Amino acid sequence: MENTVIREGMATVKPTRQAAIHASGLRKSFKDSAVLDGVDLDVDTGTMLALLGPNGAGKTTTVRILSTLLPFDGGEATISGYDVACEPDEVRRVMGITGQYATVDEVLTGRENLVMIGRLYHLGKAAARARADTLLHQFDLVDAADRAVRTYSGGMRRRLDLAASLIADPPVIFLDEPTTGLDPRSRQAMWDVIRGLVASGTTILLTTQYLEEADQLADRVAVIDHGRIIADGTAAELKQRVGTERLELSFEHTADLAAARTALGVEDLHVDEEALRLSTAVGGPDEVRDVLNALGQVPVRATDLQLSRPTLDDVFFDLTGQARPDGDGTRTTARAVATEGADAA
Amino acid sequence: MNATLIHHDTHDTRPENARAGSRPGTGARWLASDALVLITRGLRHTLRSPDSMITSVALPIMLMLMFVYVFGGAIEGGIEHVAPVAYVDYVVPGVILLTAGFGAAITAINVTNDMSTGVIDRFRSLPIGNWIVVLGHVVASLARNLFATALVVGVALLIGFRPTASVLEWAAAIGAITLFVLMMTWVSVLFGLIAKTPDGASGFTFFVLFLPYVSSAFVPPETMPSVLHGFAEHQPVTPIIETVRGLLTGTPIGNSAWLAIAWCVGILVLVMPISGRLFRRRTTS
Ligand SMILES: Nc1ncnc2c1ncn2[C@@H]1O[C@H](COP(=O)(O)OP(=O)(O)OP(=O)(O)O)[C@@H](O)[C@H]1O
Numbered sequence: 223m224e225n226t227v228i229r230e231g232m233a234t235v236k237p238t239r240q241a242a243i244h245a246s247g248l249r250k251s252f253k254d255s256a257v258l259d260g261v262d263l264d265v266d267t268g269t270m271l272a273l274l275g276p277n278g279a280g281k282t283t284t285v286r287i288l289s290t291l292l293p294f295d296g297g298e299a300t301i302s303g304y305d306v307a308c309e310p311d312e313v314r315r316v317m318g319i320t321g322q323y324a325t326v327d328e329v330l331t332g333r334e335n336l337v338m339i340g341r342l343y344h345l346g347k348a349a350a351r352a353r354a355d356t357l358l359h360q361f362d363l364v365d366a367a368d369r370a371v372r373t374y375s376g377g378m379r380r381r382l383d384l385a386a387s388l389i390a391d392p393p394v395i396f397l398d399e400p401t402t403g404l405d406p407r408s409r410q411a412m413w414d415v416i417r418g419l420v421a422s423g424t425t426i427l428l429t430t431q432y433l434e435e436a437d438q439l440a441d442r443v444a445v446i447d448h449g450r451i452i453a454d455g456t457a458a459e460l461k462q463r464v465g466t467e468r469l470e471l472s473f474e475h476t477a478d479l480a481a482a483r484t485a486l487g488v489e490d491l492h493v494d495e496e497a498l499r500l501s502t503a504v505g506g507p508d509e510v511r512d513v514l515n516a517l518g519q520v521p522v523r524a525t526d527l528q529l530s531r532p533t534l535d536d537v538f539f540d541l542t543g544q545a546r547p548d549g550d551g552t553r554t555t556a557r558a559v560a561t562e563g564a565d566a567a
Numbered sequence: 568m569n570a571t572l573i574h575h576d577t578h579d580t581r582p583e584n585a586r587a588g589s590r591p592g593t594g595a596r597w598l599a600s601d602a603l604v605l606i607t608r609g610l611r612h613t614l615r616s617p618d619s620m621i622t623s624v625a626l627p628i629m630l631m632l633m634f635v636y637v638f639g640g641a642i643e644g645g646i647e648h649v650a651p652v653a654y655v656d657y658v659v660p661g662v663i664l665l666t667a668g669f670g671a672a673i674t675a676i677n678v679t680n681d682m683s684t685g686v687i688d689r690f691r692s693l694p695i696g697n698w699i700v701v702l703g704h705v706v707a708s709l710a711r712n713l714f715a716t717a718l719v720v721g722v723a724l725l726i727g728f729r730p731t732a733s734v735l736e737w738a739a740a741i742g743a744i745t746l747f748v749l750m751m752t753w754v755s756v757l758f759g760l761i762a763k764t765p766d767g768a769s770g771f772t773f774f775v776l777f778l779p780y781v782s783s784a785f786v787p788p789e790t791m792p793s794v795l796h797g798f799a800e801h802q803p804v805t806p807i808i809e810t811v812r813g814l815l816t817g818t819p820i821g822n823s824a825w826l827a828i829a830w831c832v833g834i835l836v837l838v839m840p841i842s843g844r845l846f847r848r849r850t851t852s
């Protein structure tokens with residue numbers, strides 16, 4: 223049902239069998255520097271895509287183009303089937319955007335902001351007020367509702383900004399780094415709101431620099447760097463590219479290491495002679511048990527055991543080819559192990 | 568634990584037809600409704616910034632008191648040969664124009680504020696005509712300036728201003744003042760669109776303050792050195808002041824009325840499309 227948009231006063235029914243958010247070959251240059259170099263995106267109705275990328279990758283530019291705020295040089299984009307370039311008004315009716323920087327009126331109060339926007343969506347006076355009340359309540363802004371936004375904290379502003387983009391309950395929402403600058407509690411709360419939106423059938427494109435956020439929230443993740451999508455898939459798929467879970471064991475003596483190596487006898491074994499460590503891929507708890515059982519057959523003593531799971535950080539650093547902030551990683555951080563695995567593969 | 572921050576609805580206030588992407592309607596009725604909402608916003612901005620109200624009302628009143636009581640005695644004698652009236656009657660129309668221009672300058676700051684903060688992006692993401700945002704500021708400026716002007720006239724009457732105008736002449740004077748305010752407001756909008764920061768936009772205030780000094784507002788141009796005299800005679804503020812002065816105090820108007828209208832309309836015709844184009848350019852990149 224949500225795929226079909228019926229416009230009042232027109233007999234046209236626009237079936238949108240394609241994705242709720244669709245972009246292909248988006249190009250954008252500022253002066254001479256190409257900022258987007260052929261971005262392809264598809265977000266199915268009712269799902270969430272996280273657009274992950276470092277500073278300056280082109281996340282904000284992409285979101286601003288898709289939400290009609292910025293003209294673009296090439297490619298095409300549709301929102302709920304409406305062409306971003308040719309039908310901006312229709313696009314604006316079906317989407318809401320929470321930009322990277324707050325777009326609320328500092329002079330007005332939180333409530334006045336929401337009512338004003340509701341009225342500009344033509345909700346009618348009473349309906350706009352009721353909707354503002356609900357959102358203020360939902361975003362825990364009731365106490366501050368009648369204070370000028372100028373006096374709000376950064377987190378309150380972000381919440382109000384998100385509330386503002388939800389007023390007309392749009393089926394498509396863009397969130398540009400919605401949790402940047404929020405404390406852990408507010409971030410959790412924001413995540414809850416975002417999950418609630420997806421649960422109610424909203425299509426969301428969210429940008430983030432927080433790899434964990436993409437992992438936690440999104441159905442799919444697209445990694446953007448230098449204006450290109452360099453990877454696209456579920457968080458699990460992306461992690462697969464880097465490697466699976468690995469079990470890592472440390473030993474006190476070279477002899478122990480050698481004995482363990484023989485005992486395990488598997489192919490995918492990483493041995494670090496100097497650090498007296500070895501690691502092997504494990505597909506789940508059963509395989510962990512198998513490895514430990516095999517070790518139990520020989521008289522070796524492991525001094526440390528660690529199960530490391532590749533994180534999106536690994537994906538990120540792997541794909542963008544950036545240097546890791548934690549250096550060469552001689553000590554066993556979970557990430558370092560995963561990267562070794564990827565290098566070997 | 569998160570429940571303390573985010574509350575879930577007990578009753579659903581989500582707009583019924585939002586998901587369908589349609590709105591109750593478009594057209595003139597909604598255009599008027601949008602305009603009203605944004606004019607209300609503009610007025611709230613005015614009411615919530617006491618310093619701008621003080622600048623646009625208190626400053627002109629202080630200037631008026633200063634000219635009447637401090638310089639008045641000295642000036643009255645000096646201008647008697649060209650303007651044989653009580654100085655208070657001579658100066659009040661000028662102060663009225665000064666007030667009008669002063670308040671309009673605040674529009675520049677408001678517009679720059681909107682353009683340089685994210686607010687404009689919020690409006691642009693809505694299915695409304697964006698220029699209505701500017702309209703909101705323009706109408707608020709008109710309201711603010713006419714209110715300030717009324718206050719200034721009130722104080723003027725208290726300190727001895729004795730207008731001789733009939734009801735019709737008052738109406739014509741108010742019309743002339745409104746036209747002037749409209750012109751100044753649109754010039755102010757243009758400055759606001761050109762300026763990159765609110766501080767830059769406030770520079771416009773100085774320009775506005777300067778114009779009435781070198782006009783017939785405080786002293787007749789005939790008493791000025793020849794270069795200034797020439798400028799004062801041929802700048803837009805002078806014919807407007809002469810028109811308002813003539814309507815309120817019965818001095819000869821001559822062709823000032825036509826000149827005043829020509830200046831105001833001419834500047835509006837020039838400035839409005841430029842502002843429109845600049846606004847479009849600044850909202851699409
Ligand atoms: N108006 C502009 N004029 C010139 N260059 C711009 C403009 N806007 C963005 N850029 C450039 O485009 C590139 C991408 O910017 P964008 O804001 O999309 O990055 P981002 O991925 O959102 O980064 P961040 O994580 O820092 O928000 C940057 O190099 C930026 O300098």
Ligand SMILES: [Mg+2]
Pocket residue numbers: 281282283322398
């Ligand atoms: Mg950004």
